[in-house]
Amino acid sequence: MIAAIIYNSATGSCKRYADELSRQLHLPSYPLGSAPTRADGELIYVSWIMAGAIVGWKKAKKSGAIAAVVAVGMAPPSEKTAAAIRAKAAIPSQVPVFVLQGGFHLEKLPAPMKLIMKWKVKDIAKQLEAKKAKAPLNAQEQALWKMVRSGSGEPASWDASPVVDWVLNKYRFENALRQKD
Numbered sequence: 001m002i003a004a005i006i007y008n009s010a011t012g013s014c015k016r017y018a019d020e021l022s023r024q025l026h027l028p029s030y031p032l033g034s035a036p037t038r039a040d041g042e043l044i045y046v047s048w049i050m051a052g053a054i055v056g057w058k059k060a061k062k063s064g065a066i067a068a069v070v071a072v073g074m075a076p077p078s079e080k081t082a083a084a085i086r087a088k089a090a091i092p093s094q095v096p097v098f099v100l101q102g103g104f105h106l107e108k109l110p111a112p113m114k115l116i117m118k119w120k121v122k123d124i125a126k127q128l129e130a131k132k133a134k135a136p137l138n139a140q141e142q143a144l145w146k147m148v149r150s151g152s153g154e155p156a157s158w159d160a161s162p163v164v165d166w167v168l169n170k171y172r173f174e175n176a177l178r179q180k181d
């Protein structure tokens with residue numbers, strides 16, 4: 001059974017997803033490192049993507065057994081991103097990695113990160129501009145376009161349903177197994 005959600009958030013997106021999961025799944029959620037005791041049961045770890053890697057994974061693993069990872073980034077989610085995050089952190093194959101789009105807020109970042117991202121957003125804007133010239137951007141790309149052009153923006157949606165559905169299916173499966181015993 002999943003006991004809690006732990007999250008790591010620099011500018012609020014992961015907290016928002018953790019709050020949403022907590023509300024929909026009736027589970028407590030705690031910032032990474034602040035869970036009252038080592039949780040009895042499995043955890044969902046929600047954290048943000050920095051340079052293609054999930055932030056805080058080593059510390060999260062020490063908090064308990066991680067059942068699923070939710071990686072939040074500004075880019076449109078893809079299978080490729082999920083696979084890269086799994087490979088970089090050596091996340092075991094039985095632990096699903098969900099990638100969700102979060103927001104981006106340059107003004108909320110600490111100074112060194114702000115500096116890096118001031119340059120990075122220019123690169124991303126160029127890539128999107130080239131893409132836009134060939135075909136219309138989808139909703140998640142448009143959201144990213146706004147983020148990189150203005151330095152701040154929200155994702156196309158705050159949809160946590162892939163994670164919620166996975167947890168509910170896991171519960172159903174575990175209950176069915178218990179009834180069989």
Ligand SMILES: Cc1cc2nc3c(=O)[nH]c(=O)nc-3n(C[C@H](O)[C@H](O)[C@H](O)COP(=O)(O)O)c2cc1C
Binds near residue numbers: 075113
């Ligand atoms: C230094 C830095 C590097 C980032 N690298 C990536 C990245 O590789 N891929 C991505 O999709 N988003 C990247 N982002 C964007 C964040 O993952 C995104 O804004 C996320 O929603 C932040 O979550 P938070 O609001 O909970 O901190 C980066 C942000 C910063 C500050």
